[in-house]
Amino acid sequence: MIETFGKTLYNVPIKDYTTYKLDGIIKMVVYPDDLEKLKDLLKYLKENAIKHMVIGNGSNLIFKEDYDGVIIKLDNFKGLEIKDNIVRVEAGYNLMKLAIKTANLGLSGLEFAAGIPATIGGAVYMNAGAYKEDMSLVISEITVLDDNLNIRVLKNEDLDFSYRHSLLQKSNLICLDATLVLKHGDKQKSLDLIYDRKRRRIESQPLDFPSAGSVFRNPDGKFAGELIESLGLKGKSVGDAVVSEKHANFIVNMGKAKGKDVMKLIKMIQDEVKENYDVKLKVEQEFVE
């Protein structure tokens, strides 16, 4: 039955769908063919009480263990329309690709996204950002599918954006597309900024090992990485999950790390930081069960 909604894969490794590449299996992955098929699939999953979740590039996810449900991928939702400085882009489109494409057209505003391996849907959900800029600064509105399978348009001010937060985190809304308003800028300046930021990331982040970016949110006025490094926790490990030697706010997977290894390591870091600095580090990555 599920195959009628789009390409369906069974018992696939979690590592093929996430940047952490943790050990484990996803029972089913479905790529709905189009919006109608997506609606039908959601209806079917709800009626049959089947656990499910839409994911993007899996670049912020820690699967705790095998996933006994359906992962929905919006790879067939990658439309892009650019008219003057207005960009309408579907949820499955790659954020970095969009940053380079718009910069090449002399549009400025997405340079911050260089090095964030997100889809548009995941970037809106997380209000992804860097260098004190984020998605909330460029989004004018998004189209969502709500719990009753109705299409709704939500304006920027409806989206409750703040640091790595959006309304989508407190709802079951599925982002279908986003409309961005960019500024006319200087193509070369935007491209230089993008490549400079990419270079800085290569220098400072452990991009040669699987991870999901920063593990912890920066607490007010402090850097999580600095607190962790000052406690000598670089190199600390549980199984193959290791606090990166290059950047202490990254946990990297040195081979066959499991979700429970990452979780244990996170808890150890939180306990040490709490004990020594009385700061409760909040996890920026999302646990999936």
Ligand SMILES: Cc1cc2nc3c(=O)[nH]c(=O)nc-3n(C[C@H](O)[C@H](O)[C@H](O)COP(=O)(O)OP(=O)(O)OC[C@H]3O[C@@H](n4cnc5c(N)ncnc54)[C@H](O)[C@@H]3O)c2cc1C
């Ligand atoms: C090397 C590296 C560097 C990173 N650097 C940064 C950085 O500088 N700044 C930053 O903010 N993040 C960074 N990240 C983290 C990550 O890229 C972001 O959190 C990103 O927004 C996640 O997007 P995604 O498409 O991979 O979403 P996923 O990780 O697949 O999903 C994240 C959440 O979004 C939800 N979601 C996905 N698509 C939709 C949709 N269409 N509708 C509704 N919900 C949806 C999922 O259900 C899930 O809850 C980094 C990650 C890595 C691996």
